[in-house]
Amino acid sequence: MIPKGSAMIPKRIGSSRAARAWRRLKRSRAVRRSLGVTGRIDRGNVTRLDLLGVILVAAAAVWGLLAAAGRPASPEGFLLGLLTISAAYVAGRVAGAQSAFGVCAALAGAVAVLLLLSPDALAGETLAAPLGYGNANGALVAQAVGAACLAALAATSDRRRGEMHLLAGLLVLGAFATRSLAAVFGALVILVIGLTALSARRRGSFVAVGALCVVVVAAGTVYLGGDRVSGASGVRGTAESGLTERRIDVWHDAMELTRENPWRGSGPGTFLAQSPTARADSDTKSAHSQWLRQAAEQGVPGLLCLVALVAWAYVRLWRSRQDPAVVAVGAASLTAFALHASIDYVAEFPVVLAAVGVVLGVATAAPDQQLRSWYR
Numbered sequence: 001m002i003p004k005g006s007a008m009i010p011k012r013i014g015s016s017r018a019a020r021a022w023r024r025l026k027r028s029r030a031v032r033r034s035l036g037v038t039g040r041i042d043r044g045n046v047t048r049l050d051l052l053g054v055i056l057v058a059a060a061a062v063w064g065l066l067a068a069a070g071r072p073a074s075p076e077g078f079l080l081g082l083l084t085i086s087a088a089y090v091a092g093r094v095a096g097a098q099s100a101f102g103v104c105a106a107l108a109g110a111v112a113v114l115l116l117l118s119p120d121a122l123a124g125e126t127l128a129a130p131l132g133y134g135n136a137n138g139a140l141v142a143q144a145v146g147a148a149c150l151a152a153l154a155a156t157s158d159r160r161r162g163e164m165h166l167l168a169g170l171l172v173l174g175a176f177a178t179r180s181l182a183a184v185f186g187a188l189v190i191l192v193i194g195l196t197a198l199s200a201r202r203r204g205s206f207v208a209v210g211a212l213c214v215v216v217v218a219a220g221t222v223y224l225g226g227d228r229v230s231g232a233s234g235v236r237g238t239a240e241s242g243l244t245e246r247r248i249d250v251w252h253d254a255m256e257l258t259r260e261n262p263w264r265g266s267g268p269g270t271f272l273a274q275s276p277t278a279r280a281d282s283d284t285k286s287a288h289s290q291w292l293r294q295a296a297e298q299g300v301p302g303l304l305c306l307v308a309l310v311a312w313a314y315v316r317l318w319r320s321r322q323d324p325a326v327v328a329v330g331a332a333s334l335t336a337f338a339l340h341a342s343i344d345y346v347a348e349f350p351v352v353l354a355a356v357g358v359v360l361g362v363a364t365a366a367p368d369q370q371l372r373s374w375y376r
Contacts, residue, residue, distance in 0.1 A: 049319060053312050057086050060305040067264045067298040074269030077348070078297075085353040092361020100362050101160070104151035107358055108167055111144035115174045124179035131349050138183025139337060139346040141175045143355035145187045146333030149194025150362055153325055168194060182343065186336025193332045197325035206328040207318040210335035214310070217342045221289045225251030243343065247288045249277040254292035258299070265299040286345035293345075310338060313360060320364045330363025 061082055068075040095103045115121055120128035121137045131137050145168050152164035168191050175187040193206075200206065225248070253275040257266050266274045271287050274296075278284040287293035295303040317331050337356045341347040 049312075049316055053309075053316065056305065056308050056312055057082060060302075060309060063302055063305055064268050064298060067302055068268050071267050072270070073267030073297075076269070078268045080350060081348065081353055084350045085357040088354040088357025089361040090357075092358035093365045094361075095358075096362035096365030100365060101151050101154040101156070103358065103362055104147040104154065105164065105167075107355060108144045108148035108151060108164070108171065111140055111147075111355070112167065112171060112174070115141065115171075115177075122174070122177045124177055128178075131351060133346075133349070134178050135180040135183065135340070135344050136346045136349045136352055138175050138178035138180025139186075139340050139344075139349075139352050140355055141171050141178060142183045142186040142190060142336050142340070143333055143352065143359055145171045145175070145190045146194070146329055146336070146359045147355070147362075149190060149197070149329045150326065150359065152194065153197060153323075153329065165195065182340045183336075186340060190329065190332045190336055194329050197328050200324040200328045203320065203322075203324040203327035203331075204318055206324075206331040207314050210331045210338075211311070211314045213335055214338045214342065217339050218289075218291050221251055221292060221342055222255070224248055225255040225289075225292060246277060246281060246284060247343070250275055250284060250287050251289055251292055253277050254287045254289065254296040257296035258292075258303075261299055263299045263301065265295065265297045265302060268297050271296055286348060288344055290341040290345070290347040316364050317360075322363060322365070326363055330360060333359045333363070 061079060064075045064078045064082070067073070092103065114130045115137075118129040118137075121130065121134070124134060126134050128134055128137060131140065148164050148168035148171060152161045152168065155161040155164055172184075172187045172191050175183045178184075224243075254271065257271070257274055260266075271293055272278045272284070275284070275287070287296060291303065291306065294306045298305075313334055314331070317327050317334070320327050320330075322330075334356070337346070337352070346352050
């Protein structure tokens, strides 16, 4: 760091270009301090929020078991997903406090290697490795873009920062290769926010916009799932042309199952057996919406548990003491995943959930206590 009274710091910067460069340099240092070392934490708020998160996870797990009790159901998949994203979040929080750059660079690099080792994924095959589903591959790549952007913010040199931005750009190209439109859109938005994050001033704006987008898209799936006026709805016709009629039909099935069993649903892991569309078409793998599947299988209380968990994640980002640039990238990554999971079953892949948890954990990581005084 440059000493406070050093002659290397310009006392007056004549040109506006030099002034902007100097402010950007100081801003970059602030981001690195926030990610890796310093930053003041309101311990009371962190403890209360984290405790609330633990309670919400426990409540979701307990309700999943209650919804499955006494009838044929398979809560294992839901519980595995809940455990995966929770453990990944904790790991991201802990590891991110020690080395945000190392954690995020490793995640982004690992996903890049997986893509290179999976020619079918780069060829845009629908059932391509590594996850066996092209859209899930795209969702994983989008989270890797977020990890690369966080690594760039945590980089201690211009060279490393440039390398991470280059990796993020290459991963966006990988998202294009998977032919997942939702993943491409999410990856592009994350990259743009990552490249312009240093200009962010208010973390609440990014968090609020992201949460609002998720609410709008989730409400849209509910509307489309309930609209059965064939040929009479222009909105439905437009949606079918972009989302396929089968997807709209399984959304309707999920809505019907929720109406029939509003309290406990049909049981975790039973949607495919209960959905008329899924029984008639063996290619249908899920409800293609995490919100509607949760409501169909676990009833309204299960849906409320899911809503509370996602809302908690956004509040945790909003109350984070990280620099707004870090929060902006974290909010963009979470929103990209939540939007994708609203219209597809990418949330049913543990690897994708693990990536989401790590990125969110790093974006809300507390600074290392032992290193704080050394860098102060």
